[in-house]
Amino acid sequence: MNTGIIRYSLNSIRYYLTTPQKRKAVWMFVLLLVSSFLDVVGLASLVPVMMVAAEPGGVQKSKYFGPIYDGLGFQSERSFLLVLIVGVFLFFLFKNLFSTWVNYLQTRFTANVGLSIIQNQLAKYLNFPFWYFNDLGSSQLINSTLQVPSTYVNMILRPLFIFFSEVAVVLVIVVSILVYKPLLLVILALVLVPTTLLTYGALRARAQSIGNRINELRPISFSIIGDLFTGFAELKLANKQQRFKDQLLDNQREIQKLDAEVYLYTLLPLKVIEMVAILGVLTIFLYAIYVPGSSTNLITLVGLFAAAAYRLMPSVNRMLMAMVQLKQCQYTIEDLEAYREPKYRVAQAEQQAELSFQNNITLDNLVFSFPGATTPALQGVSLTVRKGQKVGFIGSSGSGKTTLMNLLLRFYIEDQGHILIDGKVLGPEHIEAWHRIIGYVKQDTFLMEASIKDNITLGDANVDQERLGYAIEQASLRGFVNGLPDGVDTFIGERGSKLSGGQRQRIGIARALYKRTEILILDEATSALDNETEREVNEAIDRLSSTDMTILIIAHRITTLRDCDQIYELNAGKIISTHQYQDLLNRVL
Numbered sequence: 001m002n003t004g005i006i007r008y009s010l011n012s013i014r015y016y017l018t019t020p021q022k023r024k025a026v027w028m029f030v031l032l033l034v035s036s037f038l039d040v041v042g043l044a045s046l047v048p049v050m051m052v053a054a055e056p057g058g059v060q061k062s063k064y065f066g067p068i069y070d071g072l073g074f075q076s077e078r079s080f081l082l083v084l085i086v087g088v089f090l091f092f093l094f095k096n097l098f099s100t101w102v103n104y105l106q107t108r109f110t111a112n113v114g115l116s117i118i119q120n121q122l123a124k125y126l127n128f129p130f131w132y133f134n135d136l137g138s139s140q141l142i143n144s145t146l147q148v149p150s151t152y153v154n155m156i157l158r159p160l161f162i163f164f165s166e167v168a169v170v171l172v173i174v175v176s177i178l179v180y181k182p183l184l185l186v187i188l189a190l191v192l193v194p195t196t197l198l199t200y201g202a203l204r205a206r207a208q209s210i211g212n213r214i215n216e217l218r219p220i221s222f223s224i225i226g227d228l229f230t231g232f233a234e235l236k237l238a239n240k241q242q243r244f245k246d247q248l249l250d251n252q253r254e255i256q257k258l259d260a261e262v263y264l265y266t267l268l269p270l271k272v273i274e275m276v277a278i279l280g281v282l283t284i285f286l287y288a289i290y291v292p293g294s295s296t297n298l299i300t301l302v303g304l305f306a307a308a309a310y311r312l313m314p315s316v317n318r319m320l321m322a323m324v325q326l327k328q329c330q331y332t333i334e335d336l337e338a339y340r341e342p343k344y345r346v347a348q349a350e351q352q353a354e355l356s357f358q359n360n361i362t363l364d365n366l367v368f369s370f371p372g373a374t375t376p377a378l379q380g381v382s383l384t385v386r387k388g389q390k391v392g393f394i395g396s397s398g399s400g401k402t403t404l405m406n407l408l409l410r411f412y413i414e415d416q417g418h419i420l421i422d423g424k425v426l427g428p429e430h431i432e433a434w435h436r437i438i439g440y441v442k443q444d445t446f447l448m449e450a451s452i453k454d455n456i457t458l459g460d461a462n463v464d465q466e467r468l469g470y471a472i473e474q475a476s477l478r479g480f481v482n483g484l485p486d487g488v489d490t491f492i493g494e495r496g497s498k499l500s501g502g503q504r505q506r507i508g509i510a511r512a513l514y515k516r517t518e519i520l521i522l523d524e525a526t527s528a529l530d531n532e533t534e535r536e537v538n539e540a541i542d543r544l545s546s547t548d549m550t551i552l553i554i555a556h557r558i559t560t561l562r563d564c565d566q567i568y569e570l571n572a573g574k575i576i577s578t579h580q581y582q583d584l585l586n587r588v589l
Ligand SMILES: Nc1ncnc2c1ncn2[C@@H]1O[C@H](COP(=O)(O)OP(=O)(O)OP(=O)(O)O)[C@@H](O)[C@H]1O
Pocket: 130, 131, 134, 370, 373, 377, 395, 396, 397, 398, 399, 400, 401, 402, 403, 404
């Protein structure tokens, strides 16, 4: 049998198991063997019991039960049969309790492995360099973090257990037949082995390609449904909801069709094996009819063949089903294995060091290129910001302002040059300390579907009320919050849908203040803010300017830069000039 997919799946599981878990897996396999053995013994024991029960005086005549009957001094066959039947019942009770316990252990084990795979995927993606993160997109990431591990558990891990426990059953039967009647084993092997191989051979390629296709289609559905709900208002107004709905249904139609096809494939093996087994029986019969003198022996053989094949068929079928499922979901193994190379990990030092910021931040000749880009996004940027300064960045769209901030935030790492804090190179060992003192207010502030308080504290369990009050005050949110029925406990809707653009940015500012940010990067919203919103945001920035916070502002409106000590202008990844606010204002006027 082609065991490529089995070996591949086992290797993939090994990666996730800790040493105790590996030991547990072996232990579980032993328990499964015992459980399979009890299964076969249970069924096999029924035949002699039924035979002696059906024939009066059968107990004493039986070569198995006769000695037990005499040895235990039974007086009547009826009482012996009663004890025998109760014994059989108790055996089945024990067997089923035992196999349920094994199933329970097995499901707990697979659930734990599933959880460690999700943890592993999360760790992988949360440590992803930012640009890959953006490249993959959230639908793909959600699929890989939640859907793929769950499919892996259901369609790789569980089928593997089934496969091995069926192998155990088949082995027990095969050994019994080998001892009892080797010729029968030869006939069975001649009939069942080629059938199994041919059926698997016919289904595996298609099963795999269906699995791959379903994995391509699922994120598309996630993405369309995300757009459909988040873009509710825009799509409704543009009368485009129907088009998105149609796209989603087309995609789902293909998924459902492929799912149904795969389900059909899991039903097929049993039918094929049954046809071949019956063909075997009939062929032996025909032989008995047309070859004179061979019938008595052959008819016994047919009986035995049919009985053995009947018991083997479900096991072989389950083995085949398991293999088809493994093949169909091979993509999950590939998906989980993706992005394990070091280049997909932001370098992080095991030992984190403290960092203090007292004097200045120096960018020393920073060069940075996005993977695959022909020209660097930053081409030797050097500047110094003193503690407490307010510095502005301007420049046309695509000039590298956001990229520069992402380097400063350590979401990207420079190809050349250094960032120095008080003259000390900012390295991977400072990431945690650095992130404690730097804050970022994006153009589109990240907001959770939660209360204002939770959005400012990012779900702090023990909120520092004094700090929260200060953050609200400094971010010019006091008036707004006081006017709300539930104050800071008011829910703001999905992604802040109940807030204005200015309020959203000010929540971002309050968040940075609550965190005791020492260096704040503020990316001013590019979208046309109305006068009132612009005034609100500027008021918050003005208040910040009176603190000792070091502020770096990417500005799209010159008025935002009013309090800046220095303004840098970028073009094509380079600083082309530095300005004072008044010069810029004169230039515009
Ligand atoms: N994830 C990315 N992958 C590849 N190239 C990128 C990526 N992000 C930005 N770029 C490219 O890098 C260059 C600088 O982009 P950046 O976002 O820093 O500009 P910006 O000055 O902030 O623009 P804007 O004012 O429009 O926000 C652009 O040419 C952009 O196309």
